[in-house]
Amino acid sequence: MTDKQKVIVALTSASETCTAALSALSSRNQRDKSEPQTSDLSVILKDLDSLLSLIYNSSTKLALALKPSSPTYSASLPVIVDLTKYTSGIAHCIHILNPELHGTTLIKEVQHEVTVILEALRAIVQTFLNLAARGPSIARSGSAGEEYLVRTGTLHDLITQARGPNGIPKDNISAICRRWKQDRGALEDGLREVSEMIDGAEGNESDDVDDDDDDDGWGELGLADSGAKMDKDELARAKNVHSVLRLTTLLHKRIFLDLLSFTPTPPPPSVALDALLLQSHALLAASDELVSSLYAPQNPATIRKESLALLGIVNALQMQLRIFFPDTASIEQQLSALSIEGDKSASTPSKPTADKKWFDLCFDQVTKTSANLVSPMYKPPPGAGQKPR
Structure with a gap:
C-alpha cells in the first residue's frame, strides 16, 4: 500500500470518527447515568481546552503536509492519527459531564461550541480526502487550494472563539x-x-386628517400601509x-x-x-x-x-x-442574630x-x-x- 493510499484510509477513519463523535454529542443525554463520573469540572474543561489547542496545531500541520500543489503523504500520516485521537478525546470529555453535578446549561453551551468545531474539522478532512482521490491535476487547481485554506481558517477561528472569554463557560x-x-x-x-x-x-x-396624503407615494404602487x-x-x-x-x-x-x-x-x-x-x-x-x-x-x-x-x-x-x-433561617443564623448586650445593630x-x-x-x-x-x-x-x- 502506497503512502497516498494509507493517507486515504487514515482520512476516511478520521472523518468517520468525527461523525461518530457528533452523533455521540447529540445523543449524550441518553447515556447510562450509572457509570462512574468525574466530578471535578475544572479538570474536564482543562482537558477539553488542551485537546482544542492540539487540534488547532494539528490542523495547521495537516494543511502544510497535504498542500494540494505538493502533498507530503508520509508526513501527514501521524498528524491524521493524532487528529483522530484528539477527536475521540473531546467526545469523551463531553460524555463524562453530568447535568446534576455540572449543570445542563453548561453542557448545552459546551455541546454547541464543540459541535461546530467537529463539523469544521470533518469538512477539512473531507476536503483533503477528495483532493487525494481526484488526482494531481485537480488537486493543483486554484479552487482546490483556496477551499482547504478557507476551511482551515474557519476551524482556527472557531477554536479561538471557543477558548476565549466568550466561548466555553467556566461553570454552569x-x-x-x-x-x-x-x-x-x-x-x-x-x-x-x-x-x-x-x-x-x-x-x-392628531395626524388622522393627513393620513391620506402622507403615504410617500406608496399608495400609488398599491403598497400603502x-x-x-x-x-x-x-x-x-x-x-x-x-x-x-x-x-x-x-x-x-x-x-x-x-x-x-x-x-x-x-x-x-x-x-x-x-x-x-x-x-x-x-x-x-x-x-x-x-x-x-x-x-x-x-x-x-x-x-x-x-x-x-x-x-x-x-x-x-x-x-x-x-x-x-x-423561608427559615438556620440555627447558626438565628444564634448569630442574637446579641447578649442588646446591640441594636443585631x-x-x-x-x-x-x-x-x-x-x-x-x-x-x-x-x-x-x-x-x-x-x-x-x-x-x-x-x-x-x-x-
Whole structure:
C-alpha cells in the first residue's frame, strides 16, 4: 500500500470518527447515568481546552503536509492519527459531564461550541480526502487550494472563539448568566416595541386628517400601509401592558444583578439554577406573545389569555426564587442574630432580607398592574387612551 493510499484510509477513519463523535454529542443525554463520573469540572474543561489547542496545531500541520500543489503523504500520516485521537478525546470529555453535578446549561453551551468545531474539522478532512482521490491535476487547481485554506481558517477561528472569554463557560452559573443576558436584551426589545406602538398611536390622534396624503407615494404602487390604528380603548390596553412589561423586565434585570451575579455560598444546586433559566425563557416567550397581541385591531380575549399566561410564568418565577431566600433561617443564623448586650445593630436586616422585600414588592406590583388585563369584566376608564395634555 502506497503512502497516498494509507493517507486515504487514515482520512476516511478520521472523518468517520468525527461523525461518530457528533452523533455521540447529540445523543449524550441518553447515556447510562450509572457509570462512574468525574466530578471535578475544572479538570474536564482543562482537558477539553488542551485537546482544542492540539487540534488547532494539528490542523495547521495537516494543511502544510497535504498542500494540494505538493502533498507530503508520509508526513501527514501521524498528524491524521493524532487528529483522530484528539477527536475521540473531546467526545469523551463531553460524555463524562453530568447535568446534576455540572449543570445542563453548561453542557448545552459546551455541546454547541464543540459541535461546530467537529463539523469544521470533518469538512477539512473531507476536503483533503477528495483532493487525494481526484488526482494531481485537480488537486493543483486554484479552487482546490483556496477551499482547504478557507476551511482551515474557519476551524482556527472557531477554536479561538471557543477558548476565549466568550466561548466555553467556566461553570454552569456563567453559562446561565450568558443566556440570562440574552433574554434580558430580547425583553427590553419587546418593551421598546410597545413604547413605539403607544407613541405612534398617540401621534396618530392628531395626524388622522393627513393620513391620506402622507403615504410617500406608496399608495400609488398599491403598497400603502394598511395597518389598523389603535382606538382609545386599545391604546389604554397597550399602556397597561407596557406597565406590566416594564415591571417584569426590571424584575428580570434585578434577578441577574442581585442574585445570579452574587450567588450565595454554597451556591444553589445546578438543577435549581437550570430550572430558573427555563423560567426566563418562558417569560420571554410569554412577553413576545403578549406584545404581538397588541397590534390593532386588538382582540381583548387574546390579550387577556396572553396576560394570564405571563402572570402564570411570573408566579412560577417567584417560586423558583425561593432557592435564594430560604423561608427559615438556620440555627447558626438565628444564634448569630442574637446579641447578649442588646446591640441594636443585631436587628438590622441583612442584604438578602432587604433584597427579598424588594422582590416581594415587585411581584405584588406585577399582580396588581395585571389585574385589569386579566379581568374579564375590565373596561378602560373614560379618557384612559387619550393623549395627555
